Amino acid sequence: MKTKMKSIVKMNLRVIILLITATTIAQSKDVYLLIGQSNMAGRPEIEGATEKIKNVAILHSSGKFVYAKNPLNKYSTIRKDLKGQRLSPAYSFSKKMVEHTKDSIRIIVQARGGTPIAKFMKGNNWGYYEATLNRVKNALERYPDLNLKAVLVHQGESDRKKSKAYLKSVKHMIEAFRKDLKMKELPFIFGEIGAWNPDYKKIRKEMKKIPEIIPYTYLVSSDELTNLDKHHFDRKSILELGERYAEKCIEVLYKSK
Numbered sequence: 001m002k003t004k005m006k007s008i009v010k011m012n013l014r015v016i017i018l019l020i021t022a023t024t025i026a027q028s029k030d031v032y033l034l035i036g037q038s039n040m041a042g043r044p045e046i047e048g049a050t051e052k053i054k055n056v057a058i059l060h061s062s063g064k065f066v067y068a069k070n071p072l073n074k075y076s077t078i079r080k081d082l083k084g085q086r087l088s089p090a091y092s093f094s095k096k097m098v099e100h101t102k103d104s105i106r107i108i109v110q111a112r113g114g115t116p117i118a119k120f121m122k123g124n125n126w127g128y129y130e131a132t133l134n135r136v137k138n139a140l141e142r143y144p145d146l147n148l149k150a151v152l153v154h155q156g157e158s159d160r161k162k163s164k165a166y167l168k169s170v171k172h173m174i175e176a177f178r179k180d181l182k183m184k185e186l187p188f189i190f191g192e193i194g195a196w197n198p199d200y201k202k203i204r205k206e207m208k209k210i211p212e213i214i215p216y217t218y219l220v221s222s223d224e225l226t227n228l229d230k231h232h233f234d235r236k237s238i239l240e241l242g243e244r245y246a247e248k249c250i251e252v253l254y255k256s257k
Helices: 002-026 089-101 128-142 163-181 198-207 235-253
Strands: 030-036 052-059 065-069 105-111 147-154 188-191 217-220
Touching: 030 089, 030 128, 052 089, 089 105, 089 147, 089 235, 105 128, 128 163, 147 235, 163 188, 163 198, 188 235, 217 235
Parallel strands: 030 105, 030 147, 052 105, 147 188, 188 217
Antiparallel strands: 052 065
C-alpha cells in the first residue's frame, strides 16, 4: 500500500512539474526566426548539450511549440537528413536571451546546408521562402499573442563565387519578408561567415555593407572565430557565435549592452 502511495505521489509531482514548465513556455511572447545554411543548422558535435533547453520552445513541424532540444534544426521543414543537424548557434543564442530577459522565448529554426541566397528568395522553384513564411504566419495566427522580434541569418558560404549579386538578393529577400509579414521595420541580424577561408574574402566584404544600405539590419562579427573544416565553425566558435547574435539582439531590441 505504501509503495502504491509513493508511486502516486511521484506521478503527481511529475505532472505538477510538467504543468509548471509548460506554463512558463506558454507565457512566452517573444519569438525569433533563424534561417540560413549549414552553419545555422550546425555542424559541430552536440556532445553534452542534450538536455531540454530551459525556458526555450521551438516550433515543431506540426505547427505547435515543443520543448527545445538539440539538434535544433531537427524540425526545419527544409532541412537535409537528420544526421547532418548538430550544434547550432541557436542553442547558445537562446540560452543567453533567456538569461538576459529573465523570461522564456520561442524560436523557429529553418536552415538547410549548402543553400545559396537565391533559394531563400520568393517565387523560385525551391520554395524555401514560402515554406519559411508559412511557418511563421501559421505560428502567429495560432498563437496571436506572439511577437516576432527579429530574423537571424547565417548564410553566404554558398555565394562566395557570386558576391557581386549578393547584396541585391539579400535586399529582395528582406523586402519580401517584411512586406508579407506586414512588418516594415522587422530587424534582420546577419552573422559574418568565417574569415579563415580566402574564398570568402569578397563575400565578407559585401556582407559588411548590409547595415549600410538596408534599414534595420545589423551584422554580427565572426572575427577570431575558428573552424572545424573548410566551411564550418568549430564547437567553441559556434557557441560564441550564438552568444554574439544574442548580444546584438540585446543591444538592438533592448537598447542595452
